[in-house]
Amino acid sequence: MKRAMSVLISIVVAIVTASLVTTMVFAVTRISESGNLSYVSGPSGYPSTKTSSSCLGGSCLYLNQSSDPAVWRWPYLSAGIWNWYAYCPSIGQAAAKYGVMYESWSTVMNQANPSNWGTDVYLGYSDKNSSEALFTSNTCISGWGCYSLPVYWDSMGYTGH
Amino acid sequence: MTKKNWIFSITIGIVFGVIGGLLGIPHLLQAKPVSAASTADDVLNTTLNSSLKWNTVQGTAVIVWYGENDEKQEYLNTFAIQQPNLANISVKNADGSVAASEWISDGSKAYNIDPQAKTYAGGTLPAFSKDFSLLPTTLEAAKNTDAIYRHPFGMLIPSPVGEYLYPQWLAQGKGITYNLVGEDTILNRKVWIITYIKYNAEVTAWIDEETGIIVKYIQSMDGRPFEEMTFTQLEVNSPVDRTLFILPSGVISQ
Numbered sequence: 001m002k003r004a005m006s007v008l009i010s011i012v013v014a015i016v017t018a019s020l021v022t023t024m025v026f027a028v029t030r031i032s033e034s035g036n037l038s039y040v041s042g043p044s045g046y047p048s049t050k051t052s053s054s055c056l057g058g059s060c061l062y063l064n065q066s067s068d069p070a071v072w073r074w075p076y077l078s079a080g081i082w083n084w085y086a087y088c089p090s091i092g093q094a095a096a097k098y099g100v101m102y103e104s105w106s107t108v109m110n111q112a113n114p115s116n117w118g119t120d121v122y123l124g125y126s127d128k129n130s131s132e133a134l135f136t137s138n139t140c141i142s143g144w145g146c147y148s149l150p151v152y153w154d155s156m157g158y159t160g161h
Numbered sequence: 162m163t164k165k166n167w168i169f170s171i172t173i174g175i176v177f178g179v180i181g182g183l184l185g186i187p188h189l190l191q192a193k194p195v196s197a198a199s200t201a202d203d204v205l206n207t208t209l210n211s212s213l214k215w216n217t218v219q220g221t222a223v224i225v226w227y228g229e230n231d232e233k234q235e236y237l238n239t240f241a242i243q244q245p246n247l248a249n250i251s252v253k254n255a256d257g258s259v260a261a262s263e264w265i266s267d268g269s270k271a272y273n274i275d276p277q278a279k280t281y282a283g284g285t286l287p288a289f290s291k292d293f294s295l296l297p298t299t300l301e302a303a304k305n306t307d308a309i310y311r312h313p314f315g316m317l318i319p320s321p322v323g324e325y326l327y328p329q330w331l332a333q334g335k336g337i338t339y340n341l342v343g344e345d346t347i348l349n350r351k352v353w354i355i356t357y358i359k360y361n362a363e364v365t366a367w368i369d370e371e372t373g374i375i376v377k378y379i380q381s382m383d384g385r386p387f388e389e390m391t392f393t394q395l396e397v398n399s400p401v402d403r404t405l406f407i408l409p410s411g412v413i414s415q
Contacts, residue, residue, distance in 0.1 A: 028307070083295075085308050090360050093382070095321070105287040107316045110324060112380070112387065114359035115334035120308035122295065124316070127288040142261040143236050143252040143320040145226025145388070 028157040042070030054090040062150040069139035076133045085157040090117035094151045095144035201341040205332035211373030217243045220394040227386045238322040249405040280415045303332040325375040
């Protein structure tokens with residue numbers, strides 16, 4: 001009887017531990033945009049702040065579209081980044097280019113697409129287990145509308161290897 | 162329970178926890194019961210599995226963007242794609258006067274070409290462009306994703322036409338009620354017409370019944386026109402000139 005009880009407790013402990021570790025492994029780590037962007041290239045001047053409940057946490061940073069774009073990145077991060085996400089505020093109208101600094105790939109997220117509004121949009125993953133940083137800019141992207149619309153920097157998220 | 166049993170139990174828990182996390186068990190646990198099938202669901206299912214329903218597509222699409230002061234920007238997109246990852250996409254002003262950009266994928270590398278400067282910037286296709294593991298394939302999965310997952314190759318196409326050729330995002334829209342309002346014929350192809358509203362945006366999309374490709378799309382914001390996209394030519398599963406997928410001579414690396 002004592003042996004059976006011991007086995008039962010072992011199973012319960014194993015299940016509880018597995019659930020906690022599963023959640024931790026899968027959790028998306030979030031980085032807020034507020035005050036954390038780092039300048040990469042282009043004209044100087046920090047992005048402006050937009051206070052809006054449409055932004056995660058109540059505010060986003062933005063720069064208006066330009067053919068002379070400024071590139072900003074989230075801070076360099078430790079090795080082991082896997083999937084990248086960017087939150088799309090529900091007030092966007094521009095297309096935003098996102099990319100990683102070292103693996104040299106980029107994708108365009110259409111901030112005007114209502115399906116993207118109010119949710120994370122998957123951007124791709126970093127294949128190499130090296131330190132990476134995500135960048136975006138206020139460049140006009142050919143084929144999309146370009147009327148000096150705001151390109152928003154809202155929070156980004158990632159999962160680890 | 163002895164100390165040895167505690168250590169054993171926790172170790173087993175950590176091992177299965179890591180395996181569970183990597184396999185995405187949290188996603189499976191979030192799955193909710195399937196709602197009753199409707200015709201609108203059938204449309205969304207077709208878009209979700211669209212890229213399985215064609216091997217090649219080629220054609221043209223005109224996209225018009227409207228500014229707040231009634232300005233208009235109009236682009237002609239020309240596209241040729243062969244599954245899984247060969248593509249040639251060019252964007253010109255609608256009158257064809259200026260070639261704005263060209264993007265070519267030869268299956269291993271992708272090139273952004275500046276037709277004016279006759280220069281290109283190229284890079285290896287990222288590994289995720291061939292990885293379909295995150296893309297939902299059922300409506301139940303699409304409604305329970307933690308993010309919008311676009312087609313892994315389509316999301317690399319730096320032109321809005323990529324969104325309509327790879328419409329997997331449509332079925333993943335959160336908090337949207339889709340209305341199937343009728344059928345029509347565009348370019349001699351049968352299409353479904355769906356409408357939906359989210360926040361201040363109103364959308365009407367014409368979806369090819371055979372392939373799930375969005376062949377016409379109109380979006381307004383606060384009642385004002387914002388975007389109109391129309392396919393003006395579409396060929397499905399016709400042979401494509403393979404030279405379209407090769408970096409042309411006469412362009413030099415930036």
